[in-house]
Amino acid sequence: MEEIGHLDGRARAALGARAAEAARRLAGQGIEAVALTWVDVGGITRTKTVPIGRLEHAAAWGVGMSPVFDAYLVDDSIAPGRHVGGPVGDLRLHPDLDRLVPLAALPGWAHAPAFRYAQDGTAHPLDTRALLHREMARLAGGGWSVRAAFEIEWAVSDGEGDGFSPACHGPAYGMTRVSELSGYLRDLLAALRATGVSVDQLHPEYAAGQYEVSVAAEDPLGAADTAVLVRESIRAVSMEHGLAASFSPKVEADSVGNGMHVHLSLWRDGKVNMMTGGDGPHGLSPAGESFAAGILERLPALLAVCAPSVASYLRLVPSHWAGAFACWGLENREAALRLVTGADGERATAANLEVKCIDGAANPYLALAAVLAAGRAGIAAEAALPDPVTVDPASIDADERAARGIAALPSSLGASVAAFEADAVLRDALGEVVADTVATVRRGEIALLDGASPEEVAATVRWRH
Structure with missing residues (x-):
């Protein structure tokens, strides 16, 4: 490329x-x-x-x-x-x-x-589309390619003004929520199909008024483009139905937020999936393990582009399936990196790595470019993963977590920015102009929301993303 x-x-x-x-x-x-x-x-x-x-x-x-x-x-x-x-x-x-x-x-x-x-x-x-294209080219130079797809979560309100009033009230993941807004969801699926988006599934999520749509994997630039297209389609169909859609990482301070998890698989020459079929942990190939290890190593710094809002850290808390600990595990939804193998018989195409600590405030091009750069650095270093975590890491005694090297991810945007600025690999991959602007904008938001309560933070960002 x-x-x-x-x-x-x-x-x-x-x-x-x-x-x-x-x-x-x-x-x-x-x-x-x-x-x-x-x-x-x-x-x-x-x-x-x-x-x-x-x-x-x-x-x-x-x-x-x-x-x-x-x-x-x-x-x-x-x-x-x-x-x-x-x-x-x-x-x-x-x-x-x-x-x-x-x-x-x-x-x-x-x-x-x-x-x-x-x-x-x-x-x-500062063109983050060109930046992502460049990272894809760098991987291609080594014979690697990546397939990617974002999961889009959003919350729907039927209220007026700037407040949030859930547009459906059925149980989490319940069919009731589909019945409540069946016409809206039908029209959304029809609009996405007519636009050329290949939807894998749509379902109610955990929070009141919350849904999620998953789409087919494609090359990283296409995946980021599709994420933007899906969100704008959701926004438009919502308005047509008299509703408002929020992709904010924290719609309400006392509820779970919206993630924008990304699924990634590393491929050799576009033909062989490196996330399965190997001798590494849970079938990872050596390159697949190193790719995952590179991402895991840089998660604190990656949060500056993957969880880029003050509101992100109201969402990124333990035991909320947000991936608040820098660890990985097989099908572990509390680990920041979840290895997904897929069903027996489909693993050669389906196995992938889910990065869970990305939320709806992220620029998908910038986030993917940084994640790919971290994975590329892992391949170059032949990095190895630590032992997988098989339980909620928050349930492990703090001393044992420390002994096993399971660290909590930064709990504030300021801490993430500090880790980002100290990471030479990411700064080199993104370039000085992008790296400096990221830090400047993040510090600007920190100053803007300094002293704000969680409720005030949620209200400020609710309808911006």
């Missing part, structure tokens, strides 16, 4: 020609506008729209946008840093035509995630 290259005249002409053909096709389907989206460092999806007749120009020459948005905080205030955050500068949004699709949840609209370029045609240093 090649890295995102420079946009020269020939590349621009080719993009324009492809976009012109796509625009003619979409116009014939009644599409009037294309939403070009990207996700900022704070995890919020931002957009600019072009009429269908301007898609050709947008593909060739881009759409202007200030770089300042990567310094936006959860309340849309700005945390200026060394590399971004002021009024000066511009970048260009170029639609990724390979991911251009009609947005069935918003009739008349299409969606295309954007690559962000500088005006000279080089990739913008």
